[in-house]
Amino acid sequence: xxxxxxxxxxxxxxxxxxxxxxxxxxxxxxxxxxxxxxxxxxxxxxxxxxxxxxxxxxxxxxxxxxxxxxxxxxxxxxxxxxxxxxxxxxxxxxxxxxxxxxxxxxxxxxxxxxxxxxxxxxxxxxxxxxxxxxxxxxxxxxxxxxxxxxxxxxxxxxxxxxxxxxxxxxxxxxxxxxxxxxxxxxxxxxxxxxxxxxxxxxxxxxxxxxxxxxxxxxxxxxxxxxxxxxxxxxxxxxxxxxxxxxxxxxxxxxxxxxxxxxxxxxxxxxxxxxxxxxxxxxxxxxxxxxxxxxxxxxxxxxxxxxxxxxxxxxxxxxxxxxxxxxxxxxxxxxxxxxxxxxxxxxxxxxxxxx
Numbered sequence: 077x078x079x080x081x082x083x084x085x086x087x088x089x090x091x092x093x094x095x096x097x098x099x100x101x102x103x104x105x106x107x108x109x110x111x112x113x114x115x116x117x118x119x120x121x122x123x124x125x126x127x128x129x130x131x132x133x134x135x136x137x138x139x140x141x142x143x144x145x146x147x148x149x150x151x152x153x154x155x156x157x158x159x160x161x162x163x164x165x166x167x168x169x170x171x172x173x174x175x176x177x178x179x180x181x182x183x184x185x186x187x188x189x190x191x192x193x194x195x196x197x198x199x200x201x202x203x204x205x206x207x208x209x210x211x212x213x214x215x216x217x218x219x220x221x222x223x224x225x226x227x228x229x230x231x232x233x234x235x236x237x238x239x240x241x242x243x244x245x246x247x248x249x250x251x252x253x254x255x256x257x258x259x260x261x262x263x264x265x266x267x268x269x270x271x272x273x274x275x276x277x278x279x280x281x282x283x284x285x286x287x288x289x290x291x292x293x294x295x296x297x298x299x300x301x302x303x304x305x306x307x308x309x310x311x312x313x314x315x316x317x318x319x320x321x322x323x324x325x326x327x328x329x330x331x332x333x334x335x336x337x338x339x340x341x342x343x344x345x346x347x348x349x350x351x352x353x354x355x356x357x358x359x360x361x362x363x364x365x366x367x368x369x370x371x372x373x374x375x376x377x378x379x380x381x382x383x384x385x386x387x388x389x390x391x392x393x394x395x396x397x398x399x400x401x402x403x404x405x406x407x408x409x410x411x412x413x414x415x416x417x418x419x420x421x422x423x424x425x426x427x428x429x430x
Contacts, residue, residue: 100143112136121331121358122146126394127153128260128279130330130357147281147398154395164315167324171334171355172232176309181236183304183338189233194308196361236305237336237351246338246349266386273389277370278356280392282363288392289366292373292382299373299382301337301352301365308333308359333360337368350375 113136142148178194256271317323352372
């Protein structure tokens with residue numbers, strides 16, 4: 077369950093909210109929602125991922141209202157999401173059909189379709205630019221890039237893992253057409269179905285699963301992957317045609333980051349590779365990699381936190397985690413007095429004994 081603020085003195089609460097508005101009104105410069113959406117795209121993408129709602133403009137609006145607090149923005153967006161009707165379910169979408177804007181492999185230098193570096197901070201100098209380019213300059217650069225860009229045909233890029241499957245180095249699996257578990261409508265049950273596990277991980281707090289994945293890589297677990305393929309791009313979403321379900325209609329496209337991580341495993345003394353998978357809304361590469369690490373880690377057995385399904389899935393939800401920690405600020409007068417009474421009683425007992 078998520079924790080929310082409890083009722084208190086009404087006048088004090090109203091005054092607190094008024095002061096909150098005062099804090100947000102410390103400048104006359106307007107922060108446009110469009111500017112947040114377009115210029116803080118990575119932050120917007122993180123909020124959308126943890127909210128489970130692909131709505132860049134609403135994520136930007138939530139961030140503005142929450143003063144940039146990720147957990148508060150996620151709370152707002154999830155609350156809004158819960159009010160929306162669900163009219164259709166999209167058909168399964170495949171990353172192989174992605175219109176890729178970035179695609180790299182750390183496992184192979186040469187891959188079919190080539191490495192596409194795309195837009196990334198990976199190769200930049202981490203130096204603060206005290207003289208930032210203006211919005212006009214940035215828009216001019218963008219227009220220049222669009223004019224110089226050559227039209228690239230949309231091609232189906234095969235997964236790097238397909239080559240290894242052909243060699244028998246990765247086990248091939250049959251396509252599972254079972255209806256996925258919807259964790260937004262059903263209580264998470266353990267052990268979790270893999271669809272529920274992946275949904276929970278993709279909505280989890282990025283910092284939490286990043287830390288868990290790092291712990292596994294450092295030795296508190298059994299997974300140290302190689303990024304077989306990371307691709308980021310646009311995937312079309314289709315829904316069945318209302319009057320003929322054999323036909324479908326494209327309702328738009330969303331930006332996704334998808335990762336496959338390769339992990340060595342011992343299969344009856346024959347070396348094979350396991351695959352960990354991650355898929356996250358927006359440009360969210362570190363989270364997708366962390367998700368792939370944990371996906372593979374949860375298939376292993378051991379005492380490490382990253383190998384414990386209950387620990388990983390039940391503590392990673394950003395809303396639950398931050399809500400529980402936040403509730404510690406609320407009144408705990410009765411329970412704390414009880415603890416004090418216990419401490420005082422324990423301290424007095426030795427005096428009576430002496």
